[in-house]
Amino acid sequence: MPIELNQLLPFLAASVLITMVPGADMALITRQVFLGGPRLAQRTIMGNLTGIAVHGAALAVGLSALLVASATAYTVVKLAGAAYLVWLGIQTILAARRPVPAADVADAVPDGSGPITPRRAYVQGLVSTVLNPKPALFFLTFIPQFIDRDESVVAQTLFLTGIHILVGVVWLTIYAHMVDRARQVLTRDRVRLWLERSTGAVLIALGVRVAVERR
Numbered sequence: 001m002p003i004e005l006n007q008l009l010p011f012l013a014a015s016v017l018i019t020m021v022p023g024a025d026m027a028l029i030t031r032q033v034f035l036g037g038p039r040l041a042q043r044t045i046m047g048n049l050t051g052i053a054v055h056g057a058a059l060a061v062g063l064s065a066l067l068v069a070s071a072t073a074y075t076v077v078k079l080a081g082a083a084y085l086v087w088l089g090i091q092t093i094l095a096a097r098r099p100v101p102a103a104d105v106a107d108a109v110p111d112g113s114g115p116i117t118p119r120r121a122y123v124q125g126l127v128s129t130v131l132n133p134k135p136a137l138f139f140l141t142f143i144p145q146f147i148d149r150d151e152s153v154v155a156q157t158l159f160l161t162g163i164h165i166l167v168g169v170v171w172l173t174i175y176a177h178m179v180d181r182a183r184q185v186l187t188r189d190r191v192r193l194w195l196e197r198s199t200g201a202v203l204i205a206l207g208v209r210v211a212v213e214r215r
Contacts, residue, residue, distance in 0.1 A: 011146045011160060015167045018138070024085055024128055027202045029172060031092055032121055033179040034196065041176040043118045047125025048172065049165045055135040056143075056161025060154045065140060074133055078210055081131030085207030088124070092200035132210065 025048045032041040059065075129135060139161070147156050 007146045007148075008163070011143075012163060012167070014142070015164045016171070018142075019164070019167050019171050024132065024203065024206045025125070025172065026175060027199055027206065028088065028125065028128055029176055030179055031088075031196075031199050031203075032116075032124075033176050034183070034199075035116055036121070037183075038173075038176045038180045040116065040118060040121050041179075042173065043121040044125035045169065045172045045176065047122040047127075048129045049125075049168050050122075051126050051129025051132075052135055052165055052168060053161060054130050055139050056158060056164070058136065059139045059143065060157040060161075077131060077133045077136075081128070081133065082207040082211035084127060084131055085210065086204050087207075088128070089200040089203030089205075089207060092203060093197050095196060134210070 028048075029041045029044055032044045139157075143157060143160050146160060147153055
């Protein structure tokens with residue numbers, strides 16, 4: 001194993017805690033569960049985790065270091081990710097104005113261009129994660145603490161990235177099913193409107209935070 005057990009356990013514990021902190025990924029998953037159930041949310045989760053894999057691979061080849069070192073590159077990625085989150089939030093709030101029968105939740109139109117498909121759900125998760133510079137900063141500042149410089153840095157980085165992705169699969173899947181179990185309550189009109197508007201507001205707030213937050 002490329003990582004010693006006494007290093008792996010602290011990393012695993014920290015990874016679990018970091019994954020469970022509410023953020024853009026959980027807000028987006030909540031939105032997808034409401035629109036199409038846990039199956040649709042699972043596609044978004046896969047997109048999120050593919051984005052994490054991209055950041056992990058980037059770190060392994062040194063691209064994350066370039067992103068953090070270059071103020072221009074960091075700003076471009078940050079603002080693109082912020083704009084995407086704000087756009088999703090606005091579309092979610094606008095969608096809340098249209099009554100959606102509980103039986104037709106899976107066919108809800110979140111962005112005005114057609115029913116959300118599994119492919120689109122996956123892409124939304126992927127884009128929201130890839131365009132978020134936070135994973136790059138997290139990987140660059142956190143993972144190196146558990147790397148043995150005398151061993152293959154690439155292999156260790158990919159291994160730890162895989163652990164982090166596994167934690168994400170488990171927690172986000174559990175979270176999606178927890179939200180789904182409450183769907184009977186959440187599909188009531190008043191609750192649905194509150195949930196969609198709140199989720200949209202959270203996405204917008206997260207986008208604004210990403211945009212204005214300093215390095």
